[in-house]
Amino acid sequence: MDYLSSITSPTLLIDEKICRANIQRMAEKAKRHGLNLAPHWKTAQSRMIGEWAKDYGITEISTSSIKMAEYLSGQGWSTIHIAFPFNVREIPRLNKIATDQSISVQVINPVTAQRLVDELAVPVEFFIEIDAGYGRTGVSVADFGLIEEILLIAKKSDKLNFKGFYLHAGHSYYMPDIPALYEQTRNALEMLKNKYSTEYPLLLTRTGDTPGCAVMEDFGEIDEMGPGNFVFYDLMQEKLGGCDKSDIAVALAVPIVDINRERNEILVHGGGVHLAKDVLLEADGSNNFGEVVYLNESGWEIPEVQNRSYLKSISQEHGIIKASDALMNVAEVGQLLGILPVHSCMTADAMGGYLSLDGKIIDHCEGSHADK
The missing domain is CATH 2.40.37.20 (D-serine dehydratase-like domain)
Structure with missing residues (x-):
């Protein structure tokens, strides 16, 4: 039958062969450019598809909610990143999941940073999300005062550990000139890395939109990519030229x-x-x-x-x-x-x-x- x-x-039907080919192609691209691929699992949201991803050397992923992180924890991921401005009401859930699973979160304001410092029971890493033109969320790339206020708060605790800067260039979905947009992304992350790498020599920079990751070949000094939609793609991505x-x-x-x-x-x-x-x-x-x-x-x-x-x-x-x-x-x-x-x-x-x-x-x- x-x-x-x-x-x-x-x-909803899934063609495993096509899905695997998409994952493999992005994994090979990341490797070709010396980037760590930590895909955003908001598209697939699946443990089984996660096992397919591991076949291509992928060891860490991102989620859009703590619920998804809970669902995917204990599945052998080296790190799960919650790629959403962290909701302080979920700190108890974060403490529970971070007891057994390496977790990182996204911080964009001092209030959240302070609440994490005060209430974390186990170590958690964090990215500062940067806004370099998208306008949805994140710290303005030029707001060094705010960046440094968040970093200063984190230094008060041995539980909240700075990991790097995260930039989602989501306006690649509606701006036709993706190369120009990515020049903006590269410049922003390179500037921040140069400015803060003396104090934080291990800091990482990550970008994550599928249109840019699919079509670009120049990632400059960016360390990691975290696209999500590429696992399945869709008609919007086809219209944008990514698939x-x-x-x-x-x-x-x-x-x-x-x-x-x-x-x-x-x-x-x-x-x-x-x-x-x-x-x-x-x-x-x-x-x-x-x-x-x-x-x-x-x-x-x-x-x-x-x-x-x-x-x-x-x-x-x-x-x-x-x-x-x-x-x-x-x-x-x-x-x-x-x-x-x-x-x-x-x-x-x-x-x-x-x-x-x-x-x-x-x-x-x-x-x-x-x-x-």
Whole structure:
């Protein structure tokens, strides 16, 4: 019995071969540039996929929450970094997990630094997150006063240990000139390393956005990279030039529930609660919530450009496909189609698990099977 016969409702499929190839390619790139690869596991959120990553020499990872760090701890990772401005209300949980697992956190203000100094029971390392233009979070790259205030507070404790500077150039998702952006990133981290390496000779610098890590070949003096989306990729990354559609490792299997042949539209069971609502714009200004692929026993087939079909609208449970003539000719009620996601991180989080092409359930931190 092939994996498709077991599917009755929206199911997130994962092609292990593609996923492994993505991990291997980024691991080889990091090695080629002398960088440590510590991928951000906010995309995969999976212990099993973590085991695949270890096959390519990856020994440490990042998470976006302490919950995810708890889920992945005890799995043989040398270090787990929580790549989110640390929430001081979770210090008791941090103390518990850091007892048996090497953990680092992100600090962006003196209040958090002081609370950690006062309340840590076990040693924890920290990065200072730097903002060099993204504007979401972090200490301004030129705010040496704030940087040094955080460092001075940390010196009061033997529990809170400075590890280095972390910079997520998230604006690479919407700024077309990635080389110029990365020059900004390199310059910022190199300046900080030069300024503070005398006092902290072991300090590290890390950057982490997938668009930049996928396309750039000049990382300057940066020590580590921590991209996340590259494990699966998605249509957004393809649009940015970081991958091809054939590199996308996940597809949402959705059943056809109705066909409107007058409008060349297909109604599927698959909506916002499955894909999230990230969207791309078509050339005519219409919305694209995901593109159709044809499922088969060995995975999926990407249609030729002239036969492309896509989700034009979604609601909570429903999706409407703007279908090509080629798709209309073969579509049947009850048939399964695959949807390549616009943003695989959000789709994976919404679905909370994966089905491999050999019919195995692959875990996810948010899944009902996950340890609570």
